[in-house]
Amino acid sequence: MRRQDTSGRAHDLVLYGATGFAGALTAEYLARHAPKECRWALAGRSTGKLERLRDRLAGIDPACADVPLLRADSDDPDSLRALAADTRVLATTVGPYLLHGEPLVAACAAAGTDYLDLTGEPEFIDRMYLRHHATAQASGARLVHASGFDSVPHDLGVFYTVGLLPEGVPLRIDGFVRGSGMISGGTLASALTVVSRPLPMARAARERRSVEPRPVGRTVRAPFGPPLRSGETSTWGVPLPTLDPQVIARSAAALERYGPDFRYRHYAGVRRLPVAVAGTLGAGALAALAQVPPARRWLAGRVQPGEGPSPERRAKSWFAVRFVATGGGRQLITEVSGGDPGYEETAKMFAESALSLAFDDLPETAGQVTSAVAMGDALTDRLQKAGITFRVVQGRLPL
Secondary structure: OOOOOOOOOOEEEEEEOOOOHHHHHHHHHHHHHOOOOOOEEEEEOOHHHHHHHHHHHHHHOHHHHHOOEEEOOOOOHHHHHHHHHOEEEEEEOOOOHHHHOHHHHHHHHHHOOEEEEOOOOHHHHHHHHHHHHHHHHHHOOEEEOOOEOOEHHHHHHHHHHHOOOOOOOOEEEEEEEEEEOOOOHHHHHHHHHHHOOHHHHHHHHHHHHHHOOOOOOOEEEOOOOOOEEEOOOOEEEEEOOOOHHHHHHHHHHHOHHHOOEEEEEEEEEEOOHHHHHHHHHHHHHHHHHHOOHHHHHHHHOOOOOOOOOOHHHHHHOEEEEEEEEEEOOEEEEEEEEEOOOOOHHHHHHHHHHHHHHHHOOOOOOOEEOOHHHHOHHHHHHHHHHOOOEEEEEEOOOOO
């Protein structure tokens, strides 16, 4: 790895897709919380929309009236290369990433620019590893996917939990996710893209496994666990087929602190059995409908791109992820919790991840890396200061 010197670039951070639903929330968070010395810019396809967003941000902080506006389009690779070449960190909310994401990943990998996105699309992440990980390793770029609710609280929650457990012993952790919230048009489009492509997704995963190095002398597993009753969390555990276990397993493979034999399982924690059964059947029906193009188009039309839950609805939303861990004869239960998972807290996680890459003293990493590997303690500390709770529910902290 030889990180390129990006100190002379015009911007510390560029937010691409700033006028979308998640992008605008991230821009508002940066307007309130970016340090004064941060040289950040807004990027997107429509200069008019960017100007209107900047006017709104100036109402939060008058200094935002001077935030630069950069025009770029995912259909114009030259504009994306120029964008990547002029900033140290590039954060994008433009999805579905399988359709729109690769040119920006390629531009950042080549330019040695740190890259962040909000994808929950496993196929996209695997294909970007296969095509751009080696280039990013050579340039020193850090490619960090899934930097929102997928998968920051789960990845950093396990990282936090592992740090409280004995070293050098087998570790077993189960995560139980609970929460409430509504979906935006962009999130729905990405979710439908994922579930409509099971065979290409499986092929990409298989191709990645065939070339990705495995940890030497250590075992890391993230199996799809069986449904279970968790007495520790008083919930029914319904297996969640999301991206999060894959991200956690990659963190565990990269970090020896996770021990010689690590296993993680991921569940939705549901209080009542009938609700768990209904949710499982509903998810199966949605996945089946997504295989049929007319049905998929109908589902996608229920929420339009750029639309999302109101501020009042977001204010009532919340999440909590409990981790039940055992290792070295100890049991520990920890929790990561916060407000609206899909948007308010995702914007916070995304913005703080970008600021961490831009300004924190971080481990020397490059290529496609996870949040825990790239930012670990620094990002956990940032999120705690920003109001996301990391706590021990049961068990003793190490002396």
